[in-house]
Amino acid sequence: MKLKQKHQYLDIVTAVVLSAISIYIITESCWIIKDSKVKLYTSPGLMPLILGIFLLLCSLILLKRNIEKLVLKKILSNFKLLFESFIRDSNTINILKGIIFLAIYVFLLVPNFRFWLASLIFLISIMSIFRATSLVRICIISILSVVSINVLFQVIFHVPLP
Amino acid sequence: MISQYIIDALQQLLIPINFITLLISVFFGLLVGMLPGLTATMAIALLTGLTYRIAPDTAILSLVGVYVGSISGGCQSAILLNIPGTPASAATATDGFKIAKRGEGGLGIFLATTSSFLGTVISIFCIILLTPLLTKFALKFGSYEFFLLALFGVVICGNLTSGDDSLKGWISGILGLFIAQIGLDGLNSYPRFSFNNIELMGGITLIPVMIGLFGFPEVINAFMKEEKQILNITKFKMTEGFKIIKKNIVTVIRSGLIGVMVGIIPGVGEDIGGWLSYWAAKTNSKAKETFGQGNYEGVIAAEAGNNACVGGAIIPILSLAVPGSAPAAVLLAAFWLHGLRPGPLMMKETPYFLYQLCIFLTAGAFMMWILSQIISKFTVRVLQINKQILMPVIFVLCTVGAFVINNRIFDVYLMFIFGIVGLFLAKLNYPAAPFLLGVILGPMADTNLRRALVLSKGSLKPFFTRPISIFFIVLIMVLILSQLNFVKGLKKELVKGAK
Numbered sequence: 001m002k003l004k005q006k007h008q009y010l011d012i013v014t015a016v017v018l019s020a021i022s023i024y025i026i027t028e029s030c031w032i033i034k035d036s037k038v039k040l041y042t043s044p045g046l047m048p049l050i051l052g053i054f055l056l057l058c059s060l061i062l063l064k065r066n067i068e069k070l071v072l073k074k075i076l077s078n079f080k081l082l083f084e085s086f087i088r089d090s091n092t093i094n095i096l097k098g099i100i101f102l103a104i105y106v107f108l109l110v111p112n113f114r115f116w117l118a119s120l121i122f123l124i125s126i127m128s129i130f131r132a133t134s135l136v137r138i139c140i141i142s143i144l145s146v147v148s149i150n151v152l153f154q155v156i157f158h159v160p161l162p
Numbered sequence: 163m164i165s166q167y168i169i170d171a172l173q174q175l176l177i178p179i180n181f182i183t184l185l186i187s188v189f190f191g192l193l194v195g196m197l198p199g200l201t202a203t204m205a206i207a208l209l210t211g212l213t214y215r216i217a218p219d220t221a222i223l224s225l226v227g228v229y230v231g232s233i234s235g236g237c238q239s240a241i242l243l244n245i246p247g248t249p250a251s252a253a254t255a256t257d258g259f260k261i262a263k264r265g266e267g268g269l270g271i272f273l274a275t276t277s278s279f280l281g282t283v284i285s286i287f288c289i290i291l292l293t294p295l296l297t298k299f300a301l302k303f304g305s306y307e308f309f310l311l312a313l314f315g316v317v318i319c320g321n322l323t324s325g326d327d328s329l330k331g332w333i334s335g336i337l338g339l340f341i342a343q344i345g346l347d348g349l350n351s352y353p354r355f356s357f358n359n360i361e362l363m364g365g366i367t368l369i370p371v372m373i374g375l376f377g378f379p380e381v382i383n384a385f386m387k388e389e390k391q392i393l394n395i396t397k398f399k400m401t402e403g404f405k406i407i408k409k410n411i412v413t414v415i416r417s418g419l420i421g422v423m424v425g426i427i428p429g430v431g432e433d434i435g436g437w438l439s440y441w442a443a444k445t446n447s448k449a450k451e452t453f454g455q456g457n458y459e460g461v462i463a464a465e466a467g468n469n470a471c472v473g474g475a476i477i478p479i480l481s482l483a484v485p486g487s488a489p490a491a492v493l494l495a496a497f498w499l500h501g502l503r504p505g506p507l508m509m510k511e512t513p514y515f516l517y518q519l520c521i522f523l524t525a526g527a528f529m530m531w532i533l534s535q536i537i538s539k540f541t542v543r544v545l546q547i548n549k550q551i552l553m554p555v556i557f558v559l560c561t562v563g564a565f566v567i568n569n570r571i572f573d574v575y576l577m578f579i580f581g582i583v584g585l586f587l588a589k590l591n592y593p594a595a596p597f598l599l600g601v602i603l604g605p606m607a608d609t610n611l612r613r614a615l616v617l618s619k620g621s622l623k624p625f626f627t628r629p630i631s632i633f634f635i636v637l638i639m640v641l642i643l644s645q646l647n648f649v650k651g652l653k654k655e656l657v658k659g660a661k
Contacts, residue, residue, distance in 0.1 A: 007591065014590055018333065025340065028355065036352050041615035044347035044354055047608040048340065055336045058329055065329075091386045098385040099582070102378075102557060106578045110561065111571055119558045130385060132550035145555045152212075153562060159215060162565045162574060 008066045015063035022059060025052030094130070101126045115161040119146050167514040171521035174219050184522075187224040188529040189537070191231020196239050196247045197547075200380065200556065202232035202432075202489040207372045208559055210496040211566035218500040223522050225496050229489055230282060230526040231533075233432050233469055237274035238538060241461070242267055250432035250471070253440040253464035260456030268538075272403040273458055274465045275534035277414055280407075281466035282527035284418030285425065285473020286520050289480070292426075293509075293516055296481035300506035303482075305614035306624050310634035312607035315428030315484055316600050317641050322427070322434055323593035328645045334592045338600020339607060341366055348609040361572040368495045370564040370577040371601055376488070377560045378581025379588040384553035410462050413443050417466035424467075425474020428603075431487040431595060432471040439467025473523060480504045480516060484603065488595050491602050499567070 025048055032045030040046060101122070109118035123142035132138060153159040174180055187209070194205040205228050213221035236251030241258035254274055261270035303311070316339060320331025344355045345365030356362035407414065417439035424435040443463035444453045453460050475486025476493070483505035485491035497504055508515060564577035587594050618624045625631045 010590055032352065032354060036350065038350065039620065041620040042349070042612055044350050044352040046615075047611060048343050048354060051336050051340045051343070055333065055340070058333045058336065062329055062333070094385040095382055098382050099585075102381070102581075103578065105557075106561065106574055110574060119561075123554050123558065126554045127551060130550045132548055138551075141551055141555075145558065149558060149562065153566075159212065159562075159566050160569055161562060162571060 011062055011066045015059045015066065018059035019056060019063065022052045022056035025049075025055065097129065098126075101129070110162050116146050116150055119149070163513075164517060167517040168521060170514065171518040174518065175223070175521060175525055180220055180223055183220050183224045184227045184525060184529055185533075187227030188231040188526055188533055191228035191233075192235035192238075192530065192533060192537075194228070195232035195235020195237075195251075197552070200232075201248050201376050202229060202250070203372060203492055204377045204380075204556075204560075205232050206489050206492040206496070207369055207376070208563040210369060210492060210499065211563040213496075214499060214566060218502065219518075221496065221500055222502075222519070223526075225493055226519070226522045227526045227529065229493060230469070230472055230523065231530050233472055233489070234275060234278035234465070234530050234534065237278065237461075237465055238271055238534075241270045241274060248432075250436055250468040251464070252433055253436035253468070254461055256440065256454055256464070257457050257460030258464075260454070261458070261461065264456060266456075269403055269406075270458075270461060271534065271538055272400065273406060273461050275531055276403065276407050277417075277462040277465040278469040279527050279531040280414050281418045281421055281469035282472055282523060282530075284415065284466070285422045285470040285476075286523050286527075288419075288422040288470075289473050289477055289516070289520055289523075292422075292477050293480045296477060297506055297509045300482050302630060303506065304628070305610040305617065306628055306631045307634065309607055309610040309614055310625070310631055310638070311482065311484065312603040312610070314634050314638055314641075315603055316596055317638050318427055319599045320593070320596040321641050321645065323431070323595045325591075327591070330590075330592045331596045334587060334594070335596035335600045338597035338602075339604045340600075341371070341597075342601050342604020343608060348605055349612055361570070366576060366601065367567060367573055368601060369492070369567050370573040371580045372488075372492055372495075372598060373560045373564050374577040374580030374582075375584035375587070375594045375598060377556065378578070379585045381553045381557045381560070381581075382585055384549040406458050407462065410459050413459050413463050414466045416442060416446075417463045418470040421467040421470025422474035422477070425471035425486045425490075426477050428478060428484050428486060428599060432468040432475075432489075435471035435474070436464040436468035439463045439470075469527075476519065476523075480508055480519070481506065483606075485599070488598055491598055494602070 029045040029049035029052055033040060033043045033049065036043050036045065105118065105122040109122055112118075113121070120142055123145060124138055127133070127138040127142070128135060133141075150161065153161055175184070190209075191202070191205060194200045195202065206225055209225055209228050213224050232248060233250050236247030236249075237254045237258065239245055239247040240251040240255035241262050244255050244259035246252045246255050258270050258274065261267070316335035317332065320335045321328045322331075324331030324334075342365075344362060346353055346356075346363055353363050420439045420442055421432075421435040424438055425432075440453075440460055440463050443459050444450055447453065447457075447459060449457070471487060472490075475490035478484045478486045479490055479494050479497070481504075483494065483503075485494045494504065502515065503511065504515070560577060561574055564573045565571065567573060583597075584594055586592075587597060614624065615621075625635065
C-alpha cells in the first residue's frame with residue numbers, strides 16, 4: 001500500500017475517533033449548561049459546546065474528504081492489510097516496546113520506589129533491551145546519569161525529586 | 163529613565179553568578195540545539211522547572227540564553243550531518259551540508275552563527291521599537307478583542323504549521339483549546355470534564371503538556387534505527403567569513419526583518435522564519451540556480467531569519483501575553499511562574515522588564531557567537547552519541563521537569579499521557595504547535611468570550627461593530643477561506659520555490 005493511501009486510511013480512523021470525542025464533548029457540555037442553571041452565554045458549558053461543534057464539523061469534513069478518495073468496496077479489506085503491515089513493521093514493535101518501558105517507569109517504578117532506584121532500573125533495562133552498548137558501559141552510564149541528576153537537582157538546586 | 167533601566171540590566175548581567183549562568187545556559191542551549199531530537203521548547207521547559215526556585219532575574223537570563231543557543235545550535239548538525247538539530251535549522255541544511263561536503267564546514271558554521279547573531283540583534287531593535295507601539299494598541303483591546311485574538315492565533319497557527327492540510331492544524335488547535343477547559347472554569351468555578359478527580363479540578367498544568375508533546379515523540383523515535391554520516395569541521399580564515407557576511411549584508415537585514423514579522427505571528431515558529439527568509443533570498447538572487455548547491459547566501463538567510471524569530475516571538479509576549487512560537491510559549495509560562503505579568507499593562511507596571519530582556523538577549527546572542535567559534539570542534543563530538551543512550555536519560559530529565567513545578571506525581575502521569583497524544587499527532591501529521599497554543603490561549607478565549615457576552619447581555623452585535631473586532635473577524639475569515647483549493651496553489655508555489 002502506498003504511503004499516501006496509508007495516511008488516508010489513518011485519517012478515516014482518526015476522523016471517526018474525533019467524531020466520537022466531539023459527540024461526547026457536546027453531550028457533556030449540554031449537561032453542564034443544564035446543571036449550572038445560569039444563562040447560556042454565561043454558562044461554563046458554552047465554550048466546550050462551541051469547540052465540540054467545530055470539532056465534529058472538522059472531523060466530518062476530514063472523513064468525507066478521505067472516503068471520497070478511496071474506493072468504498074476496498075476500504076474494509078484494505079484496513080485489514082494496513083493493520084497487518086503495521087503490526088509486522090519492526091519499527092512499530094520497537095516503538096511499542098519503548099512505550100511500554102516508559103509506562104512502567106512512570107506508572108510503576110517512580111511512584112513505588114525511590115527516584116534514584118527507579119531511574120537506575122529504568123535506564124539499565126531500556127538500554128539493555130535496545131542493545132545501546134555493552135552491559136558494563138550501560139551500568140556505568142546509568143549510575144553516572146542518576147548520580148549527576150541527583151546532585152544537580154537535590155544538592156545544588158534544592159529541587160525535590162519524585 | 164530608559165538609560166537607568168539599561169544600566170540596571172547591565173549591572174545584573176555583570177553579577178558573577180548571572181554571568182556564569184548565562185555562559186552555562188547558552189552552552190547547554192547550543193548542545194540541545196545541535197542534537198537532533200532535542201528541541202528548544204523541550205530545553206526551556208526542562209530548565210523552567212530547574213530554575214523555578216532561583217532568583218527571577220537569574221532564571222530569566224538562563225532561559226533566554228538557552229533559547230538563543232538552541233535556535234542557533236541546530237545549524238551545526240544541519241551543516242555537518244544534513245539533519246537539522248532543531249526544526250528552525252531545516253532551511254540551513256539545504257545549502258549548509260553541500261558547503262561542508264566541499265570541505266568548507268568550518269566556514270559554513272561561522273557564516274551560520276554570525277548570521278544568527280546579527281539576526282538576533284536586528285530582532286532586539288525591533289523589540290524596543292515595536293513593543294511599546296503594540297502595547298499602546300493592545301490597551302484598546304476589550305474582552306471581545308481578546309477572544310478574537312485567541313481564535314486568530316489558533317487559526318493562523320493551524321494554517322501555517324500544517325503544510326497543505328490546514329484542517330489538521332485547526333483540529334489540533336481545537337483539541338488544545340478543549341484541554342484548557344478541563345478543571346474549574348474561570349468565572350463560575352464549575353468543574354468541567356474533571357470526572358470528580360481533585361487533581362483534574364485544578365486544571366491541566368502547562369509544562370508537563372509541553373514536555374510530553376515535544377519531548378516524548380523524540381524519545382520514542384530514538385528506538386527506531388538510523389544511520390548517519392558526520393563530516394568534519396575544517397579550518398578557515400575569519401576575515402574571509404566576515405567578507406562574505408559583508409557582501410550579503412542586505413540579505414541579513416531582509417532575513418532579520420522577515421524573521422521578526424514571522425515571529426510576531428502567534429504560534430508560528432522559527433522554522434517558518436528560516437524557510438521564508440531562504441525563499442526571499444533565493445527569489446531576489448541573481449544566481450537562483452546555485453541555491454541548494456552550497457550557496458553561502460542560503461545559509462546566511464536561513465540562520466538570520468530563524469534567529470530573528472526569537473526576538474519577534476517575544477514582542478507579542480510582552481505586549482499581548484500571546485506567544486509568538488512554541489519556545490516562546492514556554493518562556494511565557496516561565497515568566498508567569500516567576501511572578502511577571504507580560505501584557506498590555508507591562509509598560510506601566512514593570513517598564514524596566516522590556517529593556518532588561520533586550521540586554522539579556524543581546525548578551526545571550528554575543529555569548530552564543532563566541533562559544534560557537536571556540537567550542538564547535540569539541541561539541542561536534544556530541545553528535546556521535548548514540549540516541550539509544552541519550553534519550554532514556556533525557557526521559558528521566560523530562561520526568562523530573564514535569565514533577566518539579568507542583569511537586570505532584572500526577573503531572574508526571576500527565577506528561578506521559580500528553581506524550582502519547584504528541585506521538586499520535588506526529589505520526590498522523592497533525593502539527594503540535596496549534597495544540598500547544600490552544601492550551602495556552604484556551605483560558606483567555608473562554609473567560610473573555612463569556613465576559614464579553616455578559617457585558618453585551620448575550621448580544622453578538624459588539625463583535626461586528628467594534629473596529630478591532632471587525633478587523634480580526636475579517637482576518638480569520640480570510641485565513642479560513644484562503645484554504646480553498648484555488649488559493650492553495652499559491653502556497654505550493656512558495657514552498658516549491660524555497661526548496
